[in-house]
Amino acid sequence: MMTEKETRLVEENVPLAVYTAGQWMKKAVLEWEDALSAAEYGLVKAAMSFEEERGFCFSTYAVRVMENEIRMELRKRNRRKKVVYFGDPVSGAEGLTLGDTIADTRDHFGMSETVHDLIRNRDLTEKEREAVLLRFQHPEKTQEECGQMIGIGQSALSKYLNSARRKLKRV
Template identity: 35%
Template sequence: MYGTEKKKISFFQTDKASGEKTEEERLLVEEHLPLVVWEAKKYTGSGAEFEDLISVGSIGLLKAAGYFREDKNVKFSTYAARCIRNEILMYLRKNNRKEILLDNWEKELYADTRDLVWEAVEKKENHEALKKAASKLPARQKEIVWKRFGLGSGKESSQKEVAEEMGISQSCVSKAERKFTALLKKMMEKDVR
């Protein structure tokens, strides 16, 4: 089937300059169509439709016919098989990337929604626990903790912001925060027992 390659290819190389598809080129492509089927069968387990693989492989065959150079001492069938395979692989990569991105997006959306619901529940419970713990602190430290963790306003502030707002040092805010954290830890240990 592939024995007449050299003759046909040399004809179609001379007609390349005109940019028109020649009868020889058409025959060469038709003669190598079974190669497209052969390569497409290798990728039937990829999840893509067999007809799509044939279509994409045919594009690879046409590209092979368009770019083949006889002076490279490679048989057309070898070159065409590589072009067909490359075209199919590019198609599969492109489609798999789209599916993966869509799957990841759906999973992230579901996870984000679920996480937001749980976060809201936990935040309310935690907010109440934080308020309870803060109420056991001396007045000044309680005020620092309320501002730092947004227990009154719902807006958390950095140590620096709290320090500036209250006219105290950042280390004072940090000290109150450490004391509060230790108190929380003690309360949690008590609840666990």
């Protein structure tokens, strides 16, 4: 719960949040509502943590906190972009999506020949190939579980998968 003083700081500085969000709209690809929401959240956070005795002006402090919240929103969006979806197009194959190249695992036929061809015909390392095959063969398992199957951690498996994805997208 915010104190009366914190509430007043927020109410008086809403235009500063609007201005800060607007400045970030010029710098980054971010929807207006998302930038403003992050800035307003930062404004509230700043009001609740502001220490007047440190000698700073509230607006100076608040702008820093709002900008950090906007940066965190951008980072969150960038992390989401690194996810590969079955609807992603396969490079070099007009109209073909990643999902089109995978056999229905409920049929227990494993992966399609297209996936094997994609993996075989690229400059993937043995670990990258192994990581990709594991993820396709065991979609129900987490990266942590797949990594354990080949004796590596989740972060190493993720690294191999990202590297393989970049190589497969190039063609």
